[in-house]
Amino acid sequence: MFHTTVYEGTLEQQYDTVIRQLQSLIEDEPNFIANLANASALLGQFLPDINWAGFYLLDEKGLVLGPFQGMPACVRIPVGRGVCGTAAKRRETMLVPDVHAFPGHIACDAASRSEIVVPLLTPSGExxxxxxxxxxxxxxxxxIDRVQLERFAGVLTAGL
Incomplete structure (x- = not known):
């Protein structure tokens, strides 16, 4: 679905390159939404074999769709429901090898078969x-994806 840029080196080295690119994209931009938009575009360009990359942001009603790359998506996800809501509730990364085996999976795109969801936490834990x-x-x-995408998320939230 996406045009993937080919990076050299091990998977860890490739993630290092992408994280450096993210840092340079966001270093002088204080707007969080703009930074999330560029971050989703960067992941869509970098990660092979994906069909959706983006963000759900917490508001008073739960998780609401934020910047993303991919097909139209579910707009709202209750905290505690589906993979995204479970990751938000537990405040821990969810690595799901087969979404059809995940109890309560919310199918926004029928083509999705596996998923990783990383919580976005401020340095103070919010x-x-x-x-x-x-x-x-x-x-x-x-x-490796879990560890590196947690690093990626940490770069996004480090200045908040």
Whole structure:
């Protein structure tokens, strides 16, 4: 679905490159929404075999759709429901090899088969929302993705 840029090196080195790119994109921009928009575009360009990359942001009613790359998505997700809502409630990354096996999965795109959701936490621990990435392949995401996408999310929220 996306045009993926090919990076050299190990997966960790590739993530290092993307995180440096993210840092340079956001270093002088205080607007969080603009930074999330560029972050989702960067992930859409970098990550192979994905069909959605974006953010859900916490408001008084739960999680609401933020900047993303991919097909139109569910607009609201209650905290505690689906993969995104569960990650928000637990404040921990959810790595789901097969979304059809996840109890209460919310299917925004029927093509999605695996998913990783990383909470966005301020340095003080306040929940801002989640980073959500979907793939049409089963078991697309692994431990390296979890660690590196948590780093990616930390860069986004470090200055808040």
């Amino acid at each position: 929940l801002l929302g989640v980073l959500d990435i979907d793939s049409p392949s089963i078991d697309r995401f692994g431990e």
